Amino acid sequence: MCSETGSRYTGMLLLALATAAIVANLLLYFPNGQVLEPAYITDFVWFFHGFLGAGLLVLVPALMLLRGGGEDCCAHRCGMLFPVLLAIQGTVGAVYCVVISSLGLLSGPFCDTGSGNYTYPFRNDSLEDNYLFNQPTWTTCQEPEHIVLWNVVLFSILLGIGMVEAMLCLSQVISGLCDIYCGTCIRKGQVNITGL
Secondary structure (H helix, E strand, O other): OHHHHHHHHHHHHHHHHHHHHHHHHHHHHHHHHHOOHHHHOOOOEEEEEEHHHHHHHHHHHHHHHHHOOOOOOOOOOHHHHHHHOOOOOOOHHHHHHHHHHHHHHOOOOOOOOOOOEEHHHHHOOOOOOOOHHOOOOOOOHHHHOOOHHHHHHHHHHHHHHHHHHHHHHHHHHHHHHHHHHHOOOOOOOOOOOOOO
């Protein structure tokens, strides 16, 4: 965590990913660009996995990493625990996004199948007959138009973002724990030679 350049690049990447996750989650509220009643929006969108999980919970460690190590980066090992805790928070948020996105992909969209009643037509599919691998079944959903493609693309984007964020935050946790326990953090220009 004390490597300023690596941490800043990771922070910039996490900041961009968190912003993209928030935008993707926001787009899920407007299927195919339409404004729908809240009761007609897929239930997994309401878990705020892009806003909260891959967004805000990852945004805090991203901003901390962007701040960089500073002068007192390695002043004492207890002070290095806070960035590790923030990276753990980011990892938890990203994993939450991965889980909810996976569930959203597996259950499919909430749509009108032509009868005027909104339902989840793909929710009870087995993995063999899953709608994700059987694109002709997507026409089952009549309203909103192209809702299946909309949900598949956005939930897949959120799934990918969550996986990358989880790996980046977890790498920061491991790096920070190594710095704390192994003392691998060395300040620039500081040489400690014992016995001279």
